[in-house]
Amino acid sequence: MRQLANILHLGVKEFRSLQHDYALLLLIIWAFSMGVYSSATSMPESLHNASIAVVDEDRSPLSGRLVQAFQPPFFRPPALIDLSEMDRGMDAGRYTFTLNIPPNFQRDLLAGRSPAVQLNVDATQVSMAFTGAGYIQSIASEEIAEFVRHYRASLPQQAELAMRVAFNPNLTRAWFGSVMEVINQITMLSIILTGAALIREREHGTVEHLLVMPVTPLEIMLAKVWSMGLVVLTAAALSLLLVVQGWLQVPIEGSIALFLLGATLHLFATTSMGIFFGTVARSMPQLGLLIILVLLPLEILSGGTTPRESMPELVQRIMLAAPTTHFVDLAQAILYRGAGLAIVWPQLLAIAMIGTLFFLAALRRFRKTLAQMA
Template identity: 30%
Template sequence: MLERLKAMLIKEFIQVLRDPRMRFVVFVIPAVQTVIFGYAVNTDVRHVATAIYDLDNSSYSRELAGRFLKSGYFDLEERVSTDARARELVDRGKVKLVLRMNHGFGERLSQGRPAEAQLILDGSDSNTAGIALSYAAKIAASYTAELQADALARAAGAPQTGLPSVELASRAWYNENLESRNFYVPAVITNIVFIITMLLSSMAVVREKEIGTIEQVIVTPIGKGEFILGKTIPFVLIGFIDVGLIALVASFWFDVPLRGSIPLLFGATALFLMSSLGIGLLISTISRTQQQAMMSAFFVIFPAMLLSGFAFPIENMPTVVQWMTYLNPIRFFLVIIRAIFLKGVGMEILWPQFLALFVLGGVILSGAILRFKKTLA
């Protein structure tokens, strides 16, 4: 029994390690991924893109804004002067928080009365919004304590009728109750469609090789482009069906609002499928067995999901890793799908993401087709 087990173990090790590409997949790629994930997987929220809307422009309002920016949690994106500009920045996702101080903010504090500063949060990212709100509350509380201590020191024992304080009035847009499921459920559509369509397409060509029918395809009159289309169109239809089903579940079961255009959602899905199917076909053309294709697909899936902004803010990642995420189609589709569901914005806002998906999808799919031609040569 032990001898048979030993022989089986030797055979399996030889089977796995005799292919140089499989050795690379098994040993090198996990080490590289560990290094990347060690930097990228960070749940701390820092460098929150912030806009300052200071209508008072007093020493008090400037001091409060300065404390926000010096805290290390908030990065100034722009100082705005109109409500329209503040809304535009939030709509486009350029800022996650707007700090607004109205006229009379400094006057009320100088008179020893409470003054209100408004926080406008992008609630479509409930995790970041909730943590940013707690940071802002601590900054306001610290500023209030210093103002009150200064007021007491100046009074030198004289009776006080009131003490200055800063009160934050927060308002979350697009996800008023900061429910995390409104943030994560739309993203599930992206991950499920990516995983299913990429896994299916990664088996498409390699299955023909493994069962020995690829030679029959070579000698038939069918063109290589036609062969690729025949392999991918079924998966495209499956992707559309999955998007529709999951969108129905998200809307009617989880009560996630779908405020945007449904045709726009399916248009973005079509562009996204160009990338997912292209990656799958590329894996299929360079793999010799379905086992290799499956393992290679999973080594693509997990980095793509973790480096997409699905769970961890991209802004928290090192600059080099942030640049790497621009090669990830999930990053752009996540922005689109969350904006369509929660913000209800259209092409005038989302065109950069649509363009990025079109370019990535075209390059990846073209590379897969070219590689397929070389394989058949």
């Protein structure tokens, strides 16, 4: 009972320390509110208001139809320019796309030849360039085919592809981005808060006070784990309810309680990582650099940004040792597909095992650090 009381009181002390750290409080509030919202809405759902210029050297009815086919809201009204202006406009960044229709394009097409239309793309705008090139190719192919047939109609298909989109019928990117950002913020802030709590005590000299008190390194570490983990868990739950479901109107299919259970186990691992980094770093700037080196691979290679199946097999195997890999699988299964405990228990078990190993490693490092300071 005395040990539990020590852990409780030390955890309350962490709350009081965090209460006076306005920078970290502001970071927590922004990360789980505007951070989630901006990440979910930063990428447009489709091509929007793209600038395009057309060099019409044919001046035929077909080339006129091609120019008129690019309409808002996908494209701005096309700018008709000369061939000499094409390179200058692209170099100056005035146009993302320039379409060059060659002379005698319509005549060659009706004669059965295969004339080429040149499309120049400003690839410095990567997402718009990739999406827009596909849109332009589709629009041009459809207009040319209808002109050759002399009527607008859909050709009968020999086989019909019936596509059914599960879990996200409208392919809304905000549904994916918002939940993944909550997961990323859980990982980032849990490491930052526990590491910063240890650095803060070292800078303020309160670690020496703890060394003369009847508390053990295990009690000190558990207090930091449960207190900072509770802060992040509460912020994540409020973000899911108020920002994801309320503000962004993203439906949650599964049990939030089961997700928070998995988040609790994940926080056990990530807060231990934060304490380990707090013992390695000697100042807040050093802690920030360490977190950047570890956090980016954890977020990018865990499957939250791109599917793990698209990564090299060696990377997939290495990332099985990271708790974020299993947490992302668990979160997507619960929040997107409504999975229950019978489906996600392997991920829960893996996170618990990895978290235990991380905790023991951090505890060993923490004891060694305190012994050197004594």
